Amino acid sequence: MILNKISIAEIKERMVKYPRRKSVILPALTVAYRQVGHLSDQIYREISDIIEVPYIEVAEAASFYTMFPKEPVGKYLIQVCHNISCALLGADSLVGYLEEKLGIKKGETTPDNLFTLISVECLGSCASAPMMQINDKYYENLTREKVDRILEELRRQG
Ligand code: FES
Structure with missing residues (x-):
């Protein structure tokens, strides 16, 4: 069991x-x-x-439902919306930036098991694009600076 x-x-x-x-x-x-x-x-x-x-x-x-991972993931599951509103406002570049910051590709988990990065369909927050969900929390109107702060905070929490 x-x-x-x-x-x-x-x-x-x-x-x-x-x-x-x-x-x-x-x-x-x-x-x-x-x-x-x-x-x-x-x-x-x-x-x-x-x-x-x-x-x-x-x-x-x-x-x-992508919100239910089917394989082990890191402590923080980063789901970047890649649907139309987010795509138009830079979702691809956001994923690229996260890949660079985390040193992993989409679909992978960092070696310290802290972060898993995936992209997903619309998360229903189109007016706040581009956005991502990390575990249960939404992060909206994202910029590279915001992403830096979010990752820094999560790394601090460990
Ligand atoms: S298109 Fe990204 S939240 Fe809807």
Whole structure:
């Protein structure tokens, strides 16, 4: 079992709130992601058993969302939006700058396991483009100077 007792209890709590079983899939994936840091087939099976929804439906839901990494990632998952508004306002150059600052390519994790960099579809903050999400937090209207400050702060927190 990968999911611990606390996560299982949390998922069961959500099942009370969402009597329709399929509606618990995303909250359950979120609980699992917060515990483990990424998802996997084994986790889909465990969730499937707990909420009594077929494995394939859990796996399909997880595959749709980039916010749920499917492999281990660094402590800080940097997701840069590359969709239209962000693209028009420099998302590609922002990714290039982050690659340079972190010394990795998109899709990679820094050797100290601190940062993973990916680019994703629209994160729903188009009016604040270009933007990125790091773990649960949005960083908007980005400039290179802002990126420098953000990375510095995260490195300080370790
Ligand atoms: S296009 Fe980047 S947040 Fe929507």
